[in-house]
Amino acid sequence: MATVAPPYFFLLLWLLRMTCSAFPEEPGPLNFIPTDVVRRYPVFLGRPHVTSLRQEPLLIQRVLQVNRTLYIGARDDLFRVELDNVAGEEMFYSKKRTWESNKNDIRICRMKGKHEDECRNFMKVLLSKAGGGLFICGTNAFNPMCANYTADKLEMVGDTVSGMARCPYDPKHANVALFAEGNLFTATVTDFLAIDAVIYRSLGDHPALRxxxxxxxxxxxxxxxxxxxxxxxxxxxxxxxxxxxxxxxxxxxxxxxxxxxxxxxxxxxxxxxxxxxxxxxxxxxxxxxxxxxxxxxxxxxxxxxxxxxxxxxxxxxxxxxxxxxxxxxxxxxxxxxxxxxxxxxxxxxxxxxxxxxxxxxxxxxxxxxxxxxxxxxxxxxxxxxxxxxxxxxxxxxxxxxxxxxxxxxxxxxxxxRYQLNKMVVDSEAGPHRNRTVLFLGSSRGSILKFLIVPNQDNSVTSSNVFLEELEGYNPDKCGEDSPQAKQLLSLTLDKPSHTLLLAFPSCVVRVPVARCQLYSRCMKNCIASRDPYCGWTRGSTCSFLRPGTRLPFDQDIDHGSVNHLGDCDGKSICVHL
Missing domain, CATH: 2.130.10.10 (YVTN repeat-like/Quinoprotein amine dehydrogenase)
Structure with missing residues (x-):
């Protein structure tokens, strides 16, 4: 009796045919970064100092960087973190403000059939205002509210305003918000049942539109x-x-x-x-x-x-x-x-x-x-x-x-095994600020780093080099090791410190844009990495090259040619050429 192939078998055959003809090649990364390297990077856990204990998970919703300050909007709490005051393996907040839903809003939320964990204030809009200060909206137990806050002490300014059409009711719903020319532009849902989707303008000199x-x-x-x-x-x-x-x-x-x-x-x-x-x-x-x-x-x-x-x-x-x-x-x-x-x-x-x-x-x-x-x-x-x-x-x-x-x-x-879902671009990478590096975040918390190489005629097409892949989530510090915990919420590039800020529900991990020190004992590995942030310097080491550096260095970003260099004699990490 003949067996019938499952539908996905034919899909796979079709994909293989496409791959042979039109699909771009998908080589693996030049470098896999060891897990123990990433687990030494600083992590924010919602604590003011190392001796403080945190009782509940953070459930981070939004992250906003303003100059050298990082604002983190979570469930019921807003944190201020000074990016230049990071020392050791943990980042601590300098200021915290709690904004909880009142008992009546929580009671009504529960009466409408929502779970106790949902009837909280999840901060879904976190924006910097042109004149200074912050504009924040939270779900407020399915009765969204917005308020202005000072940027330094995180104190509420004035009265709250309705979050309808500015913030979703449900923390699971996606939303978008930005200020432009004094007006707030939002895209969200306006009702409890999430039936009425809207693009909305408000709070400025122009009339409200939807x-x-x-x-x-x-x-x-x-x-x-x-x-x-x-x-x-x-x-x-x-x-x-x-x-x-x-x-x-x-x-x-x-x-x-x-x-x-x-x-x-x-x-x-x-x-x-x-x-x-x-x-x-x-x-x-x-x-x-x-x-x-x-x-x-x-x-x-x-x-x-x-x-x-x-x-x-x-x-x-x-x-x-x-x-x-x-x-x-x-x-x-x-x-x-x-x-x-x-x-x-x-x-x-x-x-x-x-x-x-x-x-x-x-x-x-x-x-x-x-x-x-x-x-x-x-x-x-x-x-x-x-x-x-x-x-x-x-x-x-x-x-x-x-x-x-x-x-x-x-x-x-x-x-x-993963789905790519976040990105950040450094279009001024390398010592001459003339390289483009793309960092991609995945659904399993890993980070993929690509060098974007324009074609020689500088045309609309580009090729890429898959430089490295690393695990961004740190279960040892962030807690739960589950697919939900590893969901990357945002990916931010902090250019002054040359780091990435990876926001997960329970933590924020700070990861350098490059790991040049891993190739520090071998010129061949340093050059072969093709990393625009790294170069072999006169001190016989692989060094991070700051923009505008005057140090003499060797690089071959375009080709990574190492045929003229000797072997590393086992002094390397896992490097695939």
Missing amino acids: TVKHDSKWFREPYFVSAVEWGPHIYFFFREMAMEFNYLEKVMVSRVARVCKKDLGGSQRVLEKQWSSFLKARLNCSVPGDSHFYFNLLHSTSPVIRMHGRDIILGVFSTPANSIPGSAVCAFDMEHLAGVFEGRFKEQKSPESIWTPVPDELIPKPRPGGCAVQGTRFNSSNAFPDEMLTFVKTHPLMEEAVASLGQRPWIVRTMV
């Missing part, structure tokens, strides 16, 4: 990832269930949406107190071939960075849980991204029909989704014609997807 309520063309089960300010717009990055693939089962895709910072909303008849400029487009991170292999789930983005003479943003993507496991990093040109919003619109003429491009002759004028321009006929979005506003309301999706630079990912990792 996205259209309960309209699947605007949002369908979104998961908000990040937001950036660029030009006259705020760009929001998220993933959601695609409405345009109505002939398939639920498909999650990644999106970028934009709104005009100075949007005043529509007319009294259409889009009043709602965005008149909201548009969205799909982000395409895929490996080309006979059939594209898509990485549809966006997890993290970089800020807008200047590379290759252009403004770009990097994103970490993965495949869905029921697919072949894989992650990828794609880069997007901001000019090209903005250009997609000047292209064709997508529409569905009836609930049963497929989505098609809107003919150019049917697009009203002025062009829908644009910003009002002072000195023109339409110097305010309130003055836009109702026909144009109606079109925006019913046609928020663009026809064209935003293609990644080079039409393919810069980094691909497939068939591995």
